[in-house]
Amino acid sequence: MNLNQELHEALGYCKHEPILGSQIWLITSNRMSFICSKCGERYTEDFCPDYVADPRLVIREMEKKGLRKRFLSSIGTTTNLDALGKMSSLIAIDTTGQLAQLALDWLRKEE
Numbered sequence: 001m002n003l004n005q006e007l008h009e010a011l012g013y014c015k016h017e018p019i020l021g022s023q024i025w026l027i028t029s030n031r032m033s034f035i036c037s038k039c040g041e042r043y044t045e046d047f048c049p050d051y052v053a054d055p056r057l058v059i060r061e062m063e064k065k066g067l068r069k070r071f072l073s074s075i076g077t078t079t080n081l082d083a084l085g086k087m088s089s090l091i092a093i094d095t096t097g098q099l100a101q102l103a104l105d106w107l108r109k110e111e
């Protein structure tokens, strides 16, 4: 399982596993879709957001869960320039998954 899928699951979403034979080709979107054996939902192959490529999604998900401030303060306070520089890099520059990894580690520690 990759970092995106691990974080998605840690955020409380189903990590979907297909029912064998449930796949259908969606002509309109050019994608394969499946029915999940766990939650019964129909989903497409690319259901998992790319938190690595777009770290802003990590912050948005943390906000939805009411955890944004606590998570951000676990990385560092924005009252000094070093921390602000680190934070802006994690959110707006890095595309290697550093923020997604921090979120995953933090969520697992909070459980």
Ligand SMILES: [Zn+2]
Residues within 6 Å of the ligand: 014, 015, 016, 017, 036, 037, 038, 039, 040, 041
């Ligand atoms: Zn599911």
